[in-house]
Amino acid sequence: xxxxxxxxIVGLEVGTSKVCAVVGDFxxxxxxxxxxxxxxxxxxxxxxxxxxxxxAEEDIRQAIAEAEQMADVEIRSVYLGVTGxxxxxxxxxxxxxxxxxxxxxxxxxxxxxxxxxxxxNLPTQNHVIHAIRQHFLVDDQDxxxxxxxxxxxxLEVDVHVVHGNLNRxxxxxxxxxxxxxxxxxxxxxxxxxALALLTTEQKELGSLVVDIGSxxxxxxxxxxxxxxxxxxxxxxxxxxSNDLACGLKTTLxxxxxxxxxxxxxxxxxxxxxxxxxxxxxxxxxxxxxxxEHLRRIMSLRLEEIFVLxxxxxxxxGALAYLRGGAFLCGGSARTPDVARLAEQVLQMPVSxxxxxxxxxxxxxxxxxxxxxxxxxVKFGSFHHRRRAVKPSLAGNLKATLRQLPWLSRFL
Amino acid sequence: MTxxxxxxxxxxxxxxxxxxxxxxxxxxxxxxLARLIRSGLAGGGFAAVNTDAASLAAxxxxxxxxxxxxxxxxxxxxxxxxxxxxxxxxNFPRLKSLCEGMDVIFIIAGLGGxxxxxISPVLARAAKETGALVIGFVxxxxxxxxxxxxxxxxxxxxxxxAAADGLICLPNQKVFKLIDxxxxxxxxxxxxxxxxxxxxxxxxxxxTCTGLIDIHLDDLCExxxxxxxxxxxxxxEAVGPTRSREVAEKLLAHPMLDGGAMxxxxxxxxxxxxxxxxxxxxxxxxxxxxxxxxxxxxxxxMGAAIDEAFxxxxxxxxIATHKNLEPVAAPGSPRAGHExxxxxxxxxxxxxxxxxxxxxxxxxxxxxxxxxLAPETAASHQRRxxxxxxxxxxxxxxxxxxxxxxxxxxxxxGEDLDLPTYVRRGVxxx
Numbered sequence: 147x148x149x150x151x152x153x154x155i156v157g158l159e160v161g162t163s164k165v166c167a168v169v170g171d172f173x174x175x176x177x178x179x180x181x182x183x184x185x186x187x188x189x190x191x192x193x194x195x196x197x198x199x200x201x202a203e204e205d206i207r208q209a210i211a212e213a214e215q216m217a218d219v220e221i222r223s224v225y226l227g228v229t230g231x232x233x234x235x236x237x238x239x240x241x242x243x244x245x246x247x248x249x250x251x252x253x254x255x256x257x258x259x260x261x262x263x264x265x266x267n268l269p270t271q272n273h274v275i276h277a278i279r280q281h282f283l284v285d286d287q288d289x290x291x292x293x294x295x296x297x298x299x300x301l302e303v304d305v306h307v308v309h310g311n312l313n314r315x316x317x318x319x320x321x322x323x324x325x326x327x328x329x330x331x332x333x334x335x336x337x338x339x340a341l342a343l344l345t346t347e348q349k350e351l352g353s354l355v356v357d358i359g360s361x362x363x364x365x366x367x368x369x370x371x372x373x374x375x376x377x378x379x380x381x382x383x384x385x386x387s388n389d390l391a392c393g394l395k396t397t398l399x400x401x402x403x404x405x406x407x408x409x410x411x412x413x414x415x416x417x418x419x420x421x422x423x424x425x426x427x428x429x430x431x432x433x434x435x436x437x438e439h440l441r442r443i444m445s446l447r448l449e450e451i452f453v454l455x456x457x458x459x460x461x462x463g464a465l466a467y468l469r470g471g472a473f474l475c476g477g478s479a480r481t482p483d484v485a486r487l488a489e490q491v492l493q494m495p496v497s498x499x500x501x502x503x504x505x506x507x508x509x510x511x512x513x514x515x516x517x518x519x520x521x522x523v524k525f526g527s528f529h530h531r532r533r534a535v536k537p538s539l540a541g542n543l544k545a546t547l548r549q550l551p552w553l554s555r556f557l
Numbered sequence: 558m559t560x561x562x563x564x565x566x567x568x569x570x571x572x573x574x575x576x577x578x579x580x581x582x583x584x585x586x587x588x589x590l591a592r593l594i595r596s597g598l599a600g601g602g603f604a605a606v607n608t609d610a611a612s613l614a615a616x617x618x619x620x621x622x623x624x625x626x627x628x629x630x631x632x633x634x635x636x637x638x639x640x641x642x643x644x645x646x647x648n649f650p651r652l653k654s655l656c657e658g659m660d661v662i663f664i665i666a667g668l669g670g671x672x673x674x675x676i677s678p679v680l681a682r683a684a685k686e687t688g689a690l691v692i693g694f695v696x697x698x699x700x701x702x703x704x705x706x707x708x709x710x711x712x713x714x715x716x717x718x719a720a721a722d723g724l725i726c727l728p729n730q731k732v733f734k735l736i737d738x739x740x741x742x743x744x745x746x747x748x749x750x751x752x753x754x755x756x757x758x759x760x761x762x763x764x765t766c767t768g769l770i771d772i773h774l775d776d777l778c779e780x781x782x783x784x785x786x787x788x789x790x791x792x793x794e795a796v797g798p799t800r801s802r803e804v805a806e807k808l809l810a811h812p813m814l815d816g817g818a819m820x821x822x823x824x825x826x827x828x829x830x831x832x833x834x835x836x837x838x839x840x841x842x843x844x845x846x847x848x849x850x851x852x853x854x855x856x857x858x859m860g861a862a863i864d865e866a867f868x869x870x871x872x873x874x875x876i877a878t879h880k881n882l883e884p885v886a887a888p889g890s891p892r893a894g895h896e897x898x899x900x901x902x903x904x905x906x907x908x909x910x911x912x913x914x915x916x917x918x919x920x921x922x923x924x925x926x927x928x929x930l931a932p933e934t935a936a937s938h939q940r941r942x943x944x945x946x947x948x949x950x951x952x953x954x955x956x957x958x959x960x961x962x963x964x965x966x967x968x969x970x971g972e973d974l975d976l977p978t979y980v981r982r983g984v985x986x987x
Contacts, residue, residue: 192961192964193961193964193965193967197964231965231967379969379974380965380967380974381967381974384960384961385961385974385975385977387960388958388959388960388961388975388977389977389978389979391959391960392959392977392980393977393979393986398959398960436986439986442979442984442986443977443978443979443986446978446979446982446984447977447978447979449978450974450978454969
């Protein structure tokens with residue numbers, strides 16, 4: 147029997163500046179559509195991780211309630227986005243010899259080789275969030291996407307493993323569970339953003355997604371349709387505001403406003419010597435600030451973010467795969483000229499990402515800061531379809547499916 | 558203690574023709590001078606300057622200059638630097654003629670008293686006017702000598718610093734690390750004198766011995782200028798095939814360098830390696846490698862010299878200086894008694910521009926917060942390099958982290974990303 151809630155998928159992102167819940171619905175025609183959106187300013191999160199459970203709970207409740215009202219559904223379970231400095235990604239290879247008489251690779255062999263690739267030497271406090279299958283190799287023949295039925299004596303698989311600190315991940319899950327919500331799965335925010343932004347073509351071509359949130363910046367490299375590289379920097383829009391507050395000697399709230407009203411990622415010569423006078427507000431003295439300084443501070447911070455990403459990609463060799471360019475999302479992607487700055491630093495075409503892989507609410511899809519939550523819905527939809535079509539089929543997502551009961555044993 | 562000072566007279570076979578004169582000023586200066594004369598540094602002149610006739614009479618220096626008026630009745634300056642200064646100003650031409658024809662003048666003085674504190678800055682100025690390079694070696698009083706002497710010494714230091722090209726300051730208090738409970742007061746003073754003499758000697762060798770790797774005199778002065786606040790020097794010597802390793806070990810364990818901690822803190826280092834003709838480059842390299850590892854941030858000036866007498870021996874002198882966090886000479890600094898001398902210096906030495914040299918200070922010399930708060934000129938701001946943290950656990954004060962003050966530190970390749978980028982990059986905003 148169909149449960150009323152089973153056709154909806156909810157993505158919940160507990161971000162540093164806002165909590166965002168997006169509701170996707172398969173509807174009668176089976177096409178996923180975004181039907182609801184709820185958001186609330188976030189107070190209990192720093193650098194992408196919950197530091198105050200009570201405040202975070204309140205904010206999540208508010209966002210969920212808003213989304214429920216808008217989509218007119220009851221939300222029972224969510225796909226939860228996770229991030230933070232502790233989240234890391236790396237590539238690993240698993241090996242499995244084929245012993246069957248004719249050296250024909252069967253489904254079990256594929257299962258085994260993936261299992262081998264996942265059994266990595268990680269510290270016990272670390273937990274694998276994703277183990278994403280990249281390519282199979284059969285007797286050193288690279289680039290095989292479906293080895294079942296092929297002949298070979300040795301099967302290998304490359305996986306991209308995203309892992310994080312178990313306790314910190316559980317903190318986020320616990321907070322959500324405290325609201326009587328089930329967590330279907332946890333998803334790395336960067337992966338969700340990439341899912342939301344990139345079309346199949348872009349994934350094939352090789353693209354970089356940079357999600358500059360408030361507290362963290364996630365970046366993901368997709369190439370040949372697979373995830374090549376992921377990373378997190380615990381630096382984001384909050385740092386820009388904080389730098390401004392420090393440099394302009396003002397409060398954080400005011401700095402935030404300056405950033406939104408007068409900010410830009412580039413310093414043009416034309417603004418040299420220009421000043422902005424700030425009227426008196428709440429007993430704070432009127433003030434004149436130099437526009438050039440404001441933009442210089444912002445520009446330096448944003449530039450640094452791209453430089454750090456560029457360095458990391460360069461080191462891992464992921465830079466070579468990027469023919470499709472880079473796509474920006476997250477709140478800071480709204481900063482004027484940020485794409486131009488990124489273009490300069492990364493030396494590749496950069497544009498603001500559009501969530502065009504999913505249909506529905508136009509107002510939600512156009513906003514760069516909702517990309518992660520929408521991506522969570524998208525991730526959930528894969529999950530959902532697999533469950534609906536072949537509940538017993540084991541694919542690469544089964545790995546993540548299985549984590550949940552395993553995780554909940556610790557809860 | 559394993560340290561051993563090199564008091565062997567340097568028999569210099571090939572010497573660069575640098576005319577050097579060592580001038581001792583005041584009681585302490587004469588005492589150190591006496592040691593130097595006794596150990597016989599060849600190839601230079603010695604002179605003694607004092608206000609009190611008795612000590613001058615006892616001195617073995619070939620040139621003596623007594624600054625005297627009837628006012629003092631031959632009893633010295635009585636611990637009053639003003640008297641010393643007035644006397645020196647009166648006898649300015651005589652001081653000048655004392656320094657005539659020299660390339661380098663070393664002035665040795667003990668600060669805090671009357672003669673040394675008052676006369677040496679004026680002497681430095683006189684020497685400067687003759688066109689010589691002036692390097693000062695001064696001692697500041699023991700803490701137990703009382704706050705008045707400390708204050709006078711600081712005042713004298715400020716004046717001296719403005720007049721001399723380079724200044725090495727040894728706080729006597731540091732010598733306590735070298736002595737034990739039973740050392741008599743007399744011996745203690747002897748040790749401090751010997752210590753300063755060692756410093757002079759190493760400089761002497763630096764300038765006179767055949768340089769394998771020359772330290773340019775200008776480099777030296779740049780290094781010393783403006784950071785006289787406190788210097789520590791250590792001399793270590795070793796003999797035998799493993800001498801380079803031994804020397805490095807001795808230096809790192811040296812009490813004056815706080816077991817190497819001083820090296821890490823220092824923002825400028827002078828390392829002088831003196832060996833015999835058999836000194837190998839590998840040995841120089843080994844010593845420097847050890848030293849450099851401990852002072853990543855310091856500006857290091859190194860030299861290696863050859864002395865015939867040092868066959869099979871290796872002597873390494875390290876002079877480590879680091880700046881005081883608050884500029885000692887800053888006019889209007891809150892410490893009492895500072896303003897007057899600073900003004901005095903500016904008036905009397907108007908011709909001399911304030912020392913403009915300022916290499917990028919290392920991260921340890923001041924936390925970014927202190928820096929950004931201190932009033933600075935744009936020029937000095939631009940020279941700053943981004944602060945690099947040595948370790949994540951260092952309790953470095955960083956008030957500008959603002960919102961991220963209490964959060965998990967965000968260290969990426971030694972940089973704390975939570976600190977504003979413009980602060981780390983040292984971008985000037987004004």
